[in-house]
Amino acid sequence: MATQYAIEGTTAKGIAASVERGVAEGELAPGDALPPVRRLADDLGVSPGTVATAYKELRGRGLVVTRGRGGTVVAEAPSVASRRPPRMPEGLRDLASGLPDPAFLPVLHPPGDVAPVYGSHRAAPRLPALEELTRGWFRRDGVPAERVTFAHGALDCVARILSVELRPGDAVAVEDPGFHHLLDLVPALGLRRVPVAVDGEGITPDAVRAALRAGVRAIVFSPRAQCPTGASLTPARRDELGALFQEFPEVLVIEDEYLAELDAPPSPSVSALRPARWAQVRTVSKRLGVDLRWAGVTGDEVTLARHDGRMLMTSGWVSHVLQETVVRLFSDPEVARLVARGEAAYAERRRALIGALGARGIHAVGAGGLNAWVPVRDESAVVNGLRTHGWWVAAGARFRIDAPPAVRITASTLLPESAERLAGDFARVLGDAQATYGG
Known part of the structure; x- marks a missing residue:
């Protein structure tokens, strides 16, 4: 049991915040046990119900897990502490x-002069020129793009869609192995991860079928150059997955096309088969610049409307200065x-x-x-x-x-x-x- 960190608080929210602070600051490490409910209640002078409520909130947010007689322990990848790599020693x-x-990233040239405007861009959040380029980008691979929108990167898009579509405790299927930031994002949203195996052709139909039958509400995967295995869907695998998703039309299908760049070869996309609920997000950071926090998104009408509705209540839009920079990059033959x-x-x-x-x-x-x-x-x-x-x-x-x-x-x-x-x-x-x- 971790004894070096003293949990504080007199309310359920205060106790939960104290534990979260300990995890975020590294005082409570993955696997560290929290005190039993009654013992902590006695230490803090509160009722056992107050501590139990705090622990329930922490479980729902993915910070801790309960292991039966093993008690309540800090999760292996708590939602306030993403799986950041250890610091690389010098000289390696x-x-x-x-x-x-x-060497293969272009020099970025943001617009020189940006004239101030009166009011906000909420009424016209997307530059028409970038909208048109984005539609062509999706359609090049046969992905429907009647509607497109923008986000601040793939994870920003996925987080926003999942947060408006799902409720805490819902299950999301994710690739295993998969993108480590996504593996941390799902529990950070209060959702449950359901691992789906990956082979040389991408996510496997048997694993997807099992996840769908287990009641997942959404699935997030990469159809091309999957991280970390590099697998890409074959046409046969795409068709098999598409048939599965047709059997479960209520499940939201999200494709993360993080390598769908200017000259990358086309990839078979499940989105091209038009599942009932779907979205595909494409980013440019790996090929055009790691600081270009922009993504293009297409999908069904309901999914995009909910995404944009939530964005309007938060950041409102992606910077037009950034959008103009992306337009120039997409339009530059060099x-x-x-x-x-x-x-x-x-x-x-x-x-x-x-x-x-x-x-x-x-x-x-x-x-x-x-x-x-x-x-x-x-x-x-x-x-x-x-x-x-x-x-x-x-x-x-x-x-x-x-x-x-x-x-x-x-x-x-x-x-x-x-x-x-x-x-x-x-x-x-x-x-x-x-x-x-x-x-």
Whole structure:
């Protein structure tokens, strides 16, 4: 039990806030046990019902979980403490970031002069030129785009849609392994995660079917270059999933197309089959700039109306200055050529890494995207072992729920000759681990 942090408060909300503060500040770590209800009630001079109400609120928000006789403990990924990676030690080669190579990102040129306007942009939140470009962007891949809207990035969009469509306690199907920030976002919204397995063709029909029959209200997945495995839907897999979603028309289908950039190859999209409730969100941060917090969204009329209704009550609109910057990037042929060179380089570097590992008997996957996903028996042994050789890779625990252990290696800046050296060091680390821990 964690004894170094003293929970305070005389009301249920005050007690819950004290626990949340302890988690956010790192005083209460994942797995730390909270005091039993009656003991904490005696310590604080309140009724057991007050403490029980506080614990119930914390459970509903995903900060703690109850383990029967094991009591109430801080969740493994509490909603106030996202799965941030550990700080990289100095002197190491960063292969854990998941970020693109800056050499293939264009220089951003925001509009020079932005004249002040009277009032707000709420009545006209989207630039017509960017609306038209966004419609063409979706339609290029066969995705219906009668209606489009904008958001401040994929997670901003997904969070807003889920918050207006679902209620605390509802279940959301997510990829496992999957995007770590999404895995944290769902419980932060008070929702339950239902893991869905991923293979080389994306989310698996059997896992999706089980999740749908279990009563999930929404499913969020990437149809292309899935993070962290790099899997993309095949046409056959897309059709099989589409048929499943037709059987459950009340389930909201959200596609996160984070790599659907200017010259990326088309991807089979379930959205093209028009599920009853659906949305697809596309972002530009991986190919046009990590600071471009903009996303284009299309979907059914009800979903988009609810998204925009909530946005109007909060941020109101995406900055027109940012929108104008995106318009210029989308309209610049030199930027398109730079993006295409980046796509080719990323594919070459990813294949070189996977090939170098494979030549040493190390299985890795990564058909698309910026990373390779390498199954291992002991994530810590591999991460720490590669650290001694000067490499910094990401432990897979941040990206998975029930999936087997693995490490993620970002290949975006790894030249083929460096990939050979990394693969050799990886093989040595595995050999050392086997000698230490046995077969």
